[in-house]
Ligand SMILES: Nc1ncnc2c1ncn2[C@@H]1O[C@H](COP(=O)(O)OP(=O)(O)OP(=O)(O)O)[C@@H](O)[C@H]1O
C-alpha cells in the first residue's frame with residue numbers, strides 16, 4: 001500500500017465565524033450552542049464554558065491538556081452526564097435533561113475515548129445495536145414479526161454497507177473482542193453512523209490506532225463532512241488537527257481559552273502556554289508515530 005502520496009489535501013471550510021475571533025465567537029450557522037455550562041466534581045470545576053458555538057458542516061477540533069475537561073464536556077453535551085448549571089441546544093432545540101438515547105435519535109452521536117464495543121457480541125450485532133430504528137425492541141410491535149422483519153433486514157443491509165466502507169465486512173461474524181484496538185475504533189465510528197447522525201462527536205478517534213489505519217480513519221472523518229455531517233473531535237495529535245480541522249477550540253481548566261483557524265490558534269501564546277507548554281518545539285505527530293503529512297514543509 002502506498003502511503004503519503006495517496007492522502008488528498010482536505011478542502012478546508014472557511015468563513016465560519018462572525019466578527020472578531022475570540023473565545024465564544026459566534027458562528028454563521030451554528031449546529032450546537034452551549035451557554036454557561038458548568039460541571040463540578042466536589043471542589044473541582046471540570047467544565048466552566050461561558051459560551052461556545054460549533055459550526056455546521058465543518059470539522060472542529062477540541063484540544064487542550066489532559067484534564068482540561070474535554071471528555072466531561074462531551075458527556076454533558078450528549079446526555080451522559082448532567083451539568084450543575086447551563087443550557088445548550090442542538091439545531092435550535094434545548095438538550096438540557098434529554099437522555100443520551102434521545103439525543104442520539106435527534107441526530108447527535110458520540111464515540112468514547114475508551115472504546116465501548118461489546119466484546120462478546122459479533123461485529124454485526126454491535127452495528128445493529130447502534131441503530132435507533134429497531135422496531136422489534138418496542139413491545140407492541142414485537143408481537144407482530146411482519147412489522148419488524150423487513151426493518152431488521154434494512155438495518156442489516158445498512159450495517160453491511162458501513163462495515164464494507166470501513167473494511168470490516170470480512171469480520172462481521174467475529175466477536176468484537178477479537179478486533180485490534182484500531183479496528184475497534186473503526187467499528188465504533190461505523191456503529192455511530194448507523195443512526196444517520198448530523199453531528200458526530202469523536203473523543204480521541206486516533207488514540208491507540210496503528211499507523212497503518214490512521215490514514216483511512218482520517219479519510220473517513222473527512223468523508224463525513226463531504227456527506228454533509230458536522231464533526232467535533234478531541235485529539236492530542238497536532239498534525240492531525242492541522243490537517244483535517246477547519247476550526248479549533250482550545251480548552252484549559254474547564255474553560256474555552258482560544259478559538260480559530262488551526263494555524264492561527266497554534267501560534268496563539270495562550271495556547272502555547274496552556275497546552276503545548278515546553279513541548280511547543282516537539283513534533284507531536286512524530287512523537288505519537290502517527291502520520292507524516294504531505295503539507296509538512298509548509299507549516300512553518
Ligand atoms: N466522574 C468524575 N469524578 C471526579 N472527577 C472527575 C470525573 N470525571 C472527570 N473528572 C475530573 O475532571 C477533570 C476533567 O477531566 P476530563 O476527563 O474531562 O479531561 P480531558 O480533557 O478529557 O482529559 P484527557 O485529555 O486526559 O482525556 C479532571 O481533573 C478529571 O480528573
Ligand SMILES: [Mg+2]
Pocket residue numbers: 070071072113
Ligand atoms: Mg478525555
